[in-house]
Amino acid sequence: MNTRRRDIIVPSELSDLGASRRAFLKTSGGLVLGFSLLGPAAAMAAMRELPLDTSVTAMKGSGAFAAVDPAKLNAWIAIHPDNTATLFTGKVEQGNGAPNALLQIAADELDFPYEHFYLVMGSTTETVDQGPSYGSMAVRYAGPQIQHAAAAGRQVLLDMASKHFGVPVDKLTAAAGIITVAGAAGKSITYGELVGGKRLDVTIGASGETFGMKVAPNAKLKDPSKYTVIGKSVLRKDIPGKTTGEFTFMQDVKVPGMLHGRVVRPYGIESQLLSVDETGLKDIPGFVRIVREKNFLGVLAETEWGAIQAAQRLGSKLHRKGPDDGLAKWSDWNGLAATDEVWDAVRKAPGKPESVAKHGDVDTALKSAAHTLKATYLTPFETHGSIGPECAIADVSKDKAIVWGGTQMPHQAQRDLAELLGFPVDKVEVRWVEAAGQYGRNGLEHVMADAAIMSRAAGRPVRVQWMRWDSHGWDPKEPAIVQELEGALDAQGNVTAWRHHMWVPTLSDTRLLPSELIGKPVGKQNLGSAAIGYEYTFENAEVSSHNASRVGVITAWMRAPGQFETTFAMEAFIDELAAAAKQDPLEFRLKYLKQPRTIGILKAAAKHYGWQPRVAFSAGKQSARMARGRGIAWVNRDDSLAATIADVEVDQQTGEIRVVRVVVAHDNGLVISPDGMRNQIEGNIIQSMSRTLHEEITFDHAHVTSRDWTGYPILRFHEIPDSIEMVLVNNSPEFMSTGGGEPSTCPTAAVISNAVYDAVGVRLRQRPFRPERVKAALAKA
Amino acid sequence: MSKTVHLKVNGRSHDVSVEPGTRLLYVLRDNLGLHGPKFGCGLSQCGSCTVHLDGEAVRSCILPVEAAEGHAVTTLEGLGTVDRPSPLQQAFIDEQAVQCGYCINGMIMTADALLKKNPHPTRDEIKQALDGNLCRCGTHMRIVRAIERVAKAGVPA
Numbered sequence: 001m002n003t004r005r006r007d008i009i010v011p012s013e014l015s016d017l018g019a020s021r022r023a024f025l026k027t028s029g030g031l032v033l034g035f036s037l038l039g040p041a042a043a044m045a046a047m048r049e050l051p052l053d054t055s056v057t058a059m060k061g062s063g064a065f066a067a068v069d070p071a072k073l074n075a076w077i078a079i080h081p082d083n084t085a086t087l088f089t090g091k092v093e094q095g096n097g098a099p100n101a102l103l104q105i106a107a108d109e110l111d112f113p114y115e116h117f118y119l120v121m122g123s124t125t126e127t128v129d130q131g132p133s134y135g136s137m138a139v140r141y142a143g144p145q146i147q148h149a150a151a152a153g154r155q156v157l158l159d160m161a162s163k164h165f166g167v168p169v170d171k172l173t174a175a176a177g178i179i180t181v182a183g184a185a186g187k188s189i190t191y192g193e194l195v196g197g198k199r200l201d202v203t204i205g206a207s208g209e210t211f212g213m214k215v216a217p218n219a220k221l222k223d224p225s226k227y228t229v230i231g232k233s234v235l236r237k238d239i240p241g242k243t244t245g246e247f248t249f250m251q252d253v254k255v256p257g258m259l260h261g262r263v264v265r266p267y268g269i270e271s272q273l274l275s276v277d278e279t280g281l282k283d284i285p286g287f288v289r290i291v292r293e294k295n296f297l298g299v300l301a302e303t304e305w306g307a308i309q310a311a312q313r314l315g316s317k318l319h320r321k322g323p324d325d326g327l328a329k330w331s332d333w334n335g336l337a338a339t340d341e342v343w344d345a346v347r348k349a350p351g352k353p354e355s356v357a358k359h360g361d362v363d364t365a366l367k368s369a370a371h372t373l374k375a376t377y378l379t380p381f382e383t384h385g386s387i388g389p390e391c392a393i394a395d396v397s398k399d400k401a402i403v404w405g406g407t408q409m410p411h412q413a414q415r416d417l418a419e420l421l422g423f424p425v426d427k428v429e430v431r432w433v434e435a436a437g438q439y440g441r442n443g444l445e446h447v448m449a450d451a452a453i454m455s456r457a458a459g460r461p462v463r464v465q466w467m468r469w470d471s472h473g474w475d476p477k478e479p480a481i482v483q484e485l486e487g488a489l490d491a492q493g494n495v496t497a498w499r500h501h502m503w504v505p506t507l508s509d510t511r512l513l514p515s516e517l518i519g520k521p522v523g524k525q526n527l528g529s530a531a532i533g534y535e536y537t538f539e540n541a542e543v544s545s546h547n548a549s550r551v552g553v554i555t556a557w558m559r560a561p562g563q564f565e566t567t568f569a570m571e572a573f574i575d576e577l578a579a580a581a582k583q584d585p586l587e588f589r590l591k592y593l594k595q596p597r598t599i600g601i602l603k604a605a606a607k608h609y610g611w612q613p614r615v616a617f618s619a620g621k622q623s624a625r626m627a628r629g630r631g632i633a634w635v636n637r638d639d640s641l642a643a644t645i646a647d648v649e650v651d652q653q654t655g656e657i658r659v660v661r662v663v664v665a666h667d668n669g670l671v672i673s674p675d676g677m678r679n680q681i682e683g684n685i686i687q688s689m690s691r692t693l694h695e696e697i698t699f700d701h702a703h704v705t706s707r708d709w710t711g712y713p714i715l716r717f718h719e720i721p722d723s724i725e726m727v728l729v730n731n732s733p734e735f736m737s738t739g740g741g742e743p744s745t746c747p748t749a750a751v752i753s754n755a756v757y758d759a760v761g762v763r764l765r766q767r768p769f770r771p772e773r774v775k776a777a778l779a780k781a
Numbered sequence: 782m783s784k785t786v787h788l789k790v791n792g793r794s795h796d797v798s799v800e801p802g803t804r805l806l807y808v809l810r811d812n813l814g815l816h817g818p819k820f821g822c823g824l825s826q827c828g829s830c831t832v833h834l835d836g837e838a839v840r841s842c843i844l845p846v847e848a849a850e851g852h853a854v855t856t857l858e859g860l861g862t863v864d865r866p867s868p869l870q871q872a873f874i875d876e877q878a879v880q881c882g883y884c885i886n887g888m889i890m891t892a893d894a895l896l897k898k899n900p901h902p903t904r905d906e907i908k909q910a911l912d913g914n915l916c917r918c919g920t921h922m923r924i925v926r927a928i929e930r931v932a933k934a935g936v937p938a
Contacts, residue, residue, distance in 0.1 A: 094881065095880040095881025095882065095883075095918050096880065097880070235874070235877065236877060236879070238879075238882065239873070239874055239877060239879045239882070240863045240866070240874050241863055242879050242882030242885055243857075243866065243870040243873045243874055243879065243882075243885060243889060244817075244857060244858065244860070244861055244862050244863050244866060244870055245815065245816045245817030245856065245857040245858040245886065246816070246858075246862065246863055247816070247882065248816065249816070249819075249882075249883065251819065251820065251883075252810075252816040254811075254814075285782070285783060285800045286800070303799075303800070303803075303807070303811065304807045304810075304811055305799075305800060305802075305803040305804065305807050306800070308823075318824065385917050386881075386883070386917060387819075387821050387827055387829055387881075387883045387884045387915060387916070387917045388819055388820070388821060388829065388883040389820065389821070389822075434881075435883075436819075436881050436883035436917075437880060437881030437883065437917055437918045438881075439917070465820065467823060468821070468822040468823060468824060468826075675877055679877060679880060679920070679923065682919060682920070682921075682922050682923065683880050683918045683919035683920060684919065685919065686919025686920075686921055686922070687917070687918070687919040690919070708822060708824055708826060709822060709824075709826040709827055709915060710826065714915060714917065715919075715921075716912050716913075716915070717907075717908040717909075717911045717912045717914070717921055717925070718908050718909065718912050720908070720921045720922060720925070721922075724922055
């Protein structure tokens, strides 16, 4: 097997398809270099290293772009002659470092040095479909798959060494990519020498699919006490190149002969395209053509600037005055709920009921209670707001297509694009390239469809990047959610009734927008779901949801979808009950919890913070302009627990909230990289602070009106806390690794709301907590 | 009609043929093949396109290419490489001050310009200098720490 450092932007590779692509690679074997020669820069190049033909032999079926066979060792691991190795995974990097943790797991189980082990992610002809990279599930589900494959690989290498040396396996030890014969000084061989450039074409077995797939079921795993890489804060492989510009993002990929495309979206969400005056574009240098298919409109030009100018003339701009503003004319559609009307629209949307919990008799308990409370919590539509707008390249020919994209689900995108184009799945290849951070389903799947539609029309490769207003205006949104809560206390301050009802529009509408615009919808329109983990032990309790359909715009998952909102309502309302019962909010919660791990994280957070029991806002109004308060909340998100305590300051004149100190206790079992986890927790906290304090998508009756960073502000540097402190709980091998990408997002809004109450005695029940809203609440208090 | 523009980028001279008014960002990325500066908003709101013009941090997404003629343009690539990172780039690596990394160009270019003017900024001065740069992943704490590393060490950025 030849090895070479593959760069994504090697031009002659990109222009080829299938077999010819590999033929090119064969002729480029001169690129083989040892790592020692390359130095640290090799890290970047080797991230994209690919052994020749690995994917070819591991393929199932005979199509142009057949799937990878997970039952083969070489579907997962390649060992190169220079004693470097590559791990292949269908999971993809989105900025959270999870695939890097998968590499650590593989390095440990294969007994191979992490420093010389590299990743190939996502591309459909190179990696196994391990399911989408969402829901904080990469390490939990793909981790064991890769761990088993690597353990099987280690066994295969030991068997090969046993033959090589003519000694039994139990006389061999494997460490750091070298196998040594016990008691025979100098008798050792590197994995690279042993494999000798061959593919690891060995059947290790696999059953099931995606998240549920079992790989190499007979592999014997390492004793966790022998872990050397798992549990270590290793340096992430992608970071050096991201600090120097040498890293290649999706947005940086170029393909020879490609045109630059821009989309022109409808004026109103459901406006019809009436006419386009193409003659007004002819004088734009580099302009090639428009692509018009029903309500889909795009432009193509030889230069990016030409495409931007053409799109602008047609109507793609930040401030669009009306459906006639531009050379494209749209019907005047006004069917959208405007900003203040969205919650009514959510309540009225058709859907289905779901019961999460039902204990005792809530109505009777409410009637006989000493004290009852009722509250409505409102949360807005939000955008993922990736800093780099969505980008993709497609090269569609008559009967096959290659699409470059940064999607979190390349294998699903392959199937969806095949449906869109009317091709068999194995005639479409998705080449995955990391894009700007996405935090859920943003527009990265949609822009692949944009590029495919335009490339099909043009017969040339097409690169599409969305403009800022395309991304803010049209990426799938986190939906607005309405929640009503009702609770009752007896005379001693015990909770006697709890009712939590929510209206949740779909969190997983996977219809591709461009497919709707061309009138050939691809993707599913699911209903919403009660995204909540209810764990309190109230005697009389009802938790239920109205799971609604699409409300106005396409909505799909965004970091802790739905559960960021339900945790806000549940954990703020229990604080309301604690205050009404004149009890310490932590002790009040603990009275109604019994899961040891839940109690464990709350106590761990309290201990680290230095929590002293007292009733919230018990000292009354503070005389200082900057009033200080503390808040607490917790979540169980898919078996990962997070408890957060924060100190905030409220400016009683301006209504500005500043989060000063944050303590997060986190229990997601064994943590693969503590520093990676800390990076994620800091990110979750800052981003959820941003969502809590600032973020809201606004609408008029036609479309999204918050289409840039002025209309949709996010947190800035002057607002960051002084400290974010992390306590890891149950970080040990007897506790399964669960997710860390989302849990610590969930408690933040409740923590801040509760801390604001503690500071100024005002309850904030509607996000975002912008200064004007806080000021208005203070004035009413 | 396209015209020839003479640019000096990272110490090297280039003659590029572009349409008048083309924004500097697209010339750097598409004509010169540089990946440091990124398209983020095209509105001068987020900072991911930041480059230096004679040492000043500017937003290349709104700057007509002609405005860069006669000035020294520096991009992220001009500060250092993975093999030889600048002290500030090394500090970002040491602090692991990256999540997705798309905004990092703007963070480093803005901080580098700050440190060249003010080698020992306070935390507040760092936050103030970066307040116009947006990060969506929430890497702010680490970015500040990385810059503080250089500010405290007193080494040139």
